[in-house]
Amino acid sequence: MNAAAPMTKDELKASLEKVFPDVQPAKLPTGEYLTLRLPSADRLVPVVELLVKGLGFNYLDMVTATDWLGPVSLAGFIREPNFNVFLPEGATPQAEPGGKVAGVDYRDALELTWCLSSLPRGIKVFLKLDVPRKGGRAPSLIPFFKTADWQEREVYDLFGVRFDGHPNLTKILTPDFTVGHPLLKDYVHQKDRFD
C-alpha cells in the first residue's frame, strides 16, 4: 500500500476495523471527520501504533478532554452573576431553565479526545475514550509524538487526568497554589491570596 496516496474515511475505517473490531465509530462524531471510540484505555497505544507505523499518520494535532457532567448550579461557581446582554439580567446561559438538555448523553465521565493527521494522505482521525471524572488515567503518547508532552500536561492541569508514562506530569497553566482542576464542570474556586 502506498503510504503517500490520499485515503478516504471509509478506507481508514475498514483498515482499522480489520485489526480492532471493537473500535467502532462514536455516536457523536466530531464534525465531518472519522471519530472512533476506544472501548478501554489499553486500546489506545495499539491503535496509535497501527496508525503511525502502518497507515502513515505522522502528526498529532491535539489532546483534549470534555467533562460530560452537564451544566451545574452556579452557586459558588463564579463570584459575580454574569451580566449577559443576550439574556435576562443576571442569567448565564448554563443557568437557563432546564439546564440539562434532553437527548444529550450527560454522564459521570471525562471524554478524552485525540486528533491525529496524516499530512501526506490528507486525513484526520479523532479517537475518543471515556475515563472516570476522578482519578482518570490514560497512557501517554510521548513515545510516538513529543508534542503530547505539554498537551497532556495541560489536560492534567485543567481536568486532573493522569497520563501513565509521562516523565514530567506537572501543572503547566494554572499557578502552583490553585486547588482543583478548573475545567471540570463542578469546579469551585477556592479563595486564595489574590481574592
Add this chain to the structure above:
Amino acid sequence: MTETTHPAPQTLKSDQLFVNLGPQHPSTHGVLRVGLTIEGEIVVKAVPEIGYLHRGTEKLAELRGYHQCVVISDRWDYLSAMNNNLLFCLASEKLMKVEVPERASHLRVIMCELNRIASHLLFFGTFGIDMGAFTAFLHAFRERELVLDLFEMSCGARLTYNYIRLGGVMKDVDDKWLAKTKEFLEFFKARLPEYDDLLSFNPIFLDRTKGVGRISAEQALSWGLSGPMLRASGVSYDARKWEPYCTYGQFAFDVPLGEQGDCWDRYYCRVREMHESVKIVEQAIAKLQPGPVLGKGVAKVPKPVYGEAYAHIEGARGNLGMHLVADGNGAPYRLHLRAPSFINLAMLQEILVGERMSDVIAILGSTDIVLGEVDR
C-alpha cells in the same frame, strides 16, 4: 515553584550556572520565563515556564453566548485577532449549519491576509531588534501602521477587531477602503525588496541566524510544529491548501518552504509569506462582487443542536484549531483551542540544549510566540 524550574544548589555541578531568562526580559516577547542551566557558554537544560497570562478563556467561553465568544477569541493571539475571530466563527457555523455569503468570505480572506502581513511585520521588526538591528523595526512599524489604519477604517479597532461575526462580517467595506487597500499594496510591494536589502541578506544577520537552532523535518513533525516553524524544515503543511476554507481554493498562491530548518529559514519563510499574502489580497479584491455580508439564520441567542465540530485554519503562527462541543444550550459546552504558539514553544526544551547562550534569543525570537495564545 516546582523542582524542575528551580534546581536545588547541590544538584548543579561546580561549572554549571542557572540563568533565569524572563518573565520580564524584553526578548521573551511577553511573560515567558525560561530556566536555563548553562555550562560555560553552552545550554545544557532549558525549562520554559508559562501560565503568567492564563486567563482561563476556555472556561469563560462556557459561561457566555456564542456572539460573546467572538470577543474572547480576540484576546488569544492579539497580533492576528482576525484569524481567531474567523476560527471561532467557522467552528460555530459548522455547528449551526449557516451559509456565509460569498462577499463575506472574500472579505474574511482579505482581512485575515492583511492581518497576517501585520503580524509578520511585527515579527520582522522585533526579530531584527533581537539580533541587534534596530532600523528594520522602524520600517516594519511604518507599514504595520498602514494596515492598522485600514482595520480602523473597516471596524473601528486597531488590535481587537471583533470584525468577523457568526454568518459573515460585521460591516461591509466601501470603495474608499478598497482604494486605500490597493494603494497600500502597491506601496508595500515596493517595500518588500527593501527588507531583503536591509535585514535578510545582511552579513551580520546571516552570521547570527544561519545554521542556528536547526530543526529536522522528523523533529518538527514529532513536536507537532506548524506554520512557518514547520515549513522552514521543508514540510509543506498549510491548512489553506490542505483543507481550504472560506474562498482560499479560488486563489493562486505558493507555500514558501525552507530547507535547513534554521532560524534564518524560519525568518525568511515569514518574509516570503508576506509576498504571498499580497497576492491573495489582490486576487480577492478583484473577485469581490456586491452582495450581502451577513448570512441569514443566525439567531440572537444561537443554540446549536447537540454536536461537535472541529475547524482548523492557517493562522499567522501556525495551524489554529478549535474543538467545539454544543449541547443545545446558549453557550458552548466545551471549547478547546489548539494554540500553535503553545505547541511550538514546547519545542524549546529540546532545541535550546547544546546551543550557545547568545543564540538562545535568536531561537526564541524565531519561534514567534504570542503569550496571549500560549496561556489562553
